[in-house]
Amino acid sequence: MTGTLLVAVVALLAVGWLSSCAEAGLAVITSYRAEEAVRAGRRGAARLAEVAEDPTRYLNLALLLRVASEMAAAVLVAYACLETFDGLLPALSVAFGIMVLLSFVAVGVSPRTIGRQHPLTTTIAASFVLVPLVRVLNPLTQALIILGNAVTPGRGFRKGPFASEAELRAMVDLAERESLIEDEERRMVHSVFELGDTLVREVMVPRTDLVSIDRDKTLRQALSLALRSGFSRIPVTGESDDDIVGIVYLKDLARQTHVRRESENEAVEAVMRPATFVPDTKNAGDLLREMQRDHIHVAVVIDEYGGTAGLVTIEDILEEIVGEITDEYDIELPPVEDLGGGAYRVTARLDLGALGELYHLRLDDEDVETVGGLLAKALGRVPIAGARAVVDVSEEQPLDAGGPALAALRLTAESPAGRRNRIERVLVEPVVAQPTANEAEPGE
Numbered sequence: 485m486t487g488t489l490l491v492a493v494v495a496l497l498a499v500g501w502l503s504s505c506a507e508a509g510l511a512v513i514t515s516y517r518a519e520e521a522v523r524a525g526r527r528g529a530a531r532l533a534e535v536a537e538d539p540t541r542y543l544n545l546a547l548l549l550r551v552a553s554e555m556a557a558a559v560l561v562a563y564a565c566l567e568t569f570d571g572l573l574p575a576l577s578v579a580f581g582i583m584v585l586l587s588f589v590a591v592g593v594s595p596r597t598i599g600r601q602h603p604l605t606t607t608i609a610a611s612f613v614l615v616p617l618v619r620v621l622n623p624l625t626q627a628l629i630i631l632g633n634a635v636t637p638g639r640g641f642r643k644g645p646f647a648s649e650a651e652l653r654a655m656v657d658l659a660e661r662e663s664l665i666e667d668e669e670r671r672m673v674h675s676v677f678e679l680g681d682t683l684v685r686e687v688m689v690p691r692t693d694l695v696s697i698d699r700d701k702t703l704r705q706a707l708s709l710a711l712r713s714g715f716s717r718i719p720v721t722g723e724s725d726d727d728i729v730g731i732v733y734l735k736d737l738a739r740q741t742h743v744r745r746e747s748e749n750e751a752v753e754a755v756m757r758p759a760t761f762v763p764d765t766k767n768a769g770d771l772l773r774e775m776q777r778d779h780i781h782v783a784v785v786i787d788e789y790g791g792t793a794g795l796v797t798i799e800d801i802l803e804e805i806v807g808e809i810t811d812e813y814d815i816e817l818p819p820v821e822d823l824g825g826g827a828y829r830v831t832a833r834l835d836l837g838a839l840g841e842l843y844h845l846r847l848d849d850e851d852v853e854t855v856g857g858l859l860a861k862a863l864g865r866v867p868i869a870g871a872r873a874v875v876d877v878s879e880e881q882p883l884d885a886g887g888p889a890l891a892a893l894r895l896t897a898e899s900p901a902g903r904r905n906r907i908e909r910v911l912v913e914p915v916v917a918q919p920t921a922n923e924a925e926p927g928e
Contacts, residue, residue: 489564496557500591503550506610508599510535510543513607521604531611532604542614544625549617554591558583675805684771685764687804688785688794695866696721697752699729703737704748710734713868717782719795720756726792728784730756759784764793772801826914829898832856832907843890843914845877855910859895867897867907874915891915 518536521529535542562579569575599606660670696719697706710718716734721727736755740747747754760783762771775783775798787793820842821829828842834855840847852858860866862873874892892915897907 489560493557493560493564496553496560497586497590500550500553500557500587501595502610502613503546503553503595504591505595505599505606506546506614507543507550508596509603509606509610510539510546512600512603513539517604521608526608528608528611531615532608534615535607535611541622542611542618544629545614545618545621546610548621548625548628550591554583554587557586561586672805679769679772679801679804680767682768682804683764684762684766684768684785684796685787685793687768687800688764688796689800690794691725691792692860693866694719694795695868696725696728697732699751699753699756701752702749703741703752703755706732706752707734707737707741707748709868710737712870717797719759719784720752728759728792729753730759731782731784732756761786762796764788768801768804771796772798775801823911828912830855830910830912832859832897832910834910839893839912842912843877843893845890847877855895855912856907859897859907859910862895869897869907871897871907 513532513536518529518533522533558579561582562576565575565579565582566572569578656665656670656673659665660667695709695713695715697709699720699722706718710716710732718732718734719728720730720732722729730753732752732755736757740750740755760778760780762783762785764785764787771783775781782795782797785793785796819831819834820838823829826843830839832855836847836849836853836855836858839855849858849861852861856867858875859871859873862875863871872894874894876892878891894913894915896911896913898909898911
């Protein structure tokens, strides 16, 4: 390789090194850090602030410079090898090996490491070159992006795909592996990204789990329902359970009945507030911002046919980011608690098969799968504390011949728990079948 070619290759690799270093720095720099540098009076901070306003534009230019310099260096190395070695295959093999080594080390590992370790310094240095160049080369960069989108199936990215969410996710994972952030913080950042792809129907409380009250009920009945169910906001229904006409707040009920005792006999619709309706296909992140802006805590979710699909609150959306929100009353209880005499206290989510095993029965229902679902089906509504139903099990197939013959199971909903005030525990008591005259024991 002649001296001129060697100098040219080194110069091109230096441009590639600087471009790759700028890429790594631009990927992590933020407008906040740029503003801090401006306030600190750091030299070049004004240019850095200009770059931070539209980092994708400068990132695309840095990528173009890196690719162009690497390709040019590869061509010069290949030419030098063809002049030095006899035979096409040996020359190209040597050129390939040299460029793989140089590209990986000199343009890949080294500059990216420095760019991520010192993003502020590298980005300020790069801004002195990128800001003037972007005015000249930006049309070329945009034309290449348009060309790339044209040959790519599907919808492309107007500003290019190089500053992507996937890259930021990878950086967060890297920061967690290097103990710069905690695992819980990493999960929270990922949850923020996933919230942008989450629909309201994925986080709402479905209509089958809603506790509602008819608009013609009295304030006293509404107050009693709120205290028994544990909910501070209750949907008010009109002609049917699917027709939600408003939301009644516990604080409004308490204020009204406290100020005027005689108002206890007034209808609920006198104090209910207007309901906010949102489609079930709405983005959960967008809804969260709208609820914060409009000071709305709860919204009614509507399906594609205009019917009520469920209810969503700010807490439901926040739980997608920070995880389940519990309070000081939440304690972890065993799934089954033997109370003696054939009675059990079980979780509402206990599988029907597990409940059947407790009573030597093969319980099966095509509509529900849990004890809570069985209780709601028997009641015909969402159970609240104290709700009781008797489920006939006389025709269920026994698992074995042991144990007394059961006629039914008495299910009683106990106090609600958790932020959503759902019934978590159900008291199950056996109802033993009375023997007939033909079934009486001999000698009786």
